[in-house]
Amino acid sequence: MTERLSFTKYENECLPRFRQKINEAESTEDVKKFFVYTVKDLLESVFEGDMEIQYEDVSLKPSSKSQYAVSERLLSSKHFKSIWSRSDLPRMIARFAESAIRRCRRLEKHHEKTDAKIRM
Numbered sequence: 001m002t003e004r005l006s007f008t009k010y011e012n013e014c015l016p017r018f019r020q021k022i023n024e025a026e027s028t029e030d031v032k033k034f035f036v037y038t039v040k041d042l043l044e045s046v047f048e049g050d051m052e053i054q055y056e057d058v059s060l061k062p063s064s065k066s067q068y069a070v071s072e073r074l075l076s077s078k079h080f081k082s083i084w085s086r087s088d089l090p091r092m093i094a095r096f097a098e099s100a101i102r103r104c105r106r107l108e109k110h111h112e113k114t115d116a117k118i119r120m
Contacts, residue, residue: 005087010045011095014038018096028062028104035060035068035100039093046089051080060097062104067097 021034039058047053057071070093074080084090 003086005083007042007046007087007089007092010042011092013045014042014096019099022100022103025103025107028107031100031103031107032060032062035096038096039068042092042096043089046083046087047080051077058093060100060104062101067101068093 018034018038021038022031025031025034036055036058040053040055043051043053043058051074053074054071057074059069061067061069070084075084
C-alpha cells in the first residue's frame, strides 16, 4: 500500500482569502489571476522553498475539461511529480478551479453588473 500525503492544512489556510478575492473579482481575468496566485501560494507552502513556483506554472482553463493546467516544467521535476502523484494536491487544486470557474461563469452571465461597478 502506498503512502498518501495530505495537505489539507494548507488548503484550509488559503481557502478563506481565495473565496474573498474571487467574490470581489470584477472580471474573469481577475478570477484567473486570483486562482493562480492562490495555487502558487499553496504549492510554495507545500514545497517549503524546495522548488521555485512561478506564475506561469499554473493556469485556469474554464473552457477545458481538466479545468486547470500545471506546467511541464513542474511535471517534469522528479521532486514535484513524487509529491503530486502521492498526495491530494490534484484534487485540492481542482476544488479551487471549480470555484473559480463557477465565479467566471457568473461574471460572464451578469457582465452588466460588472460594467456598472467599473464605471462608478
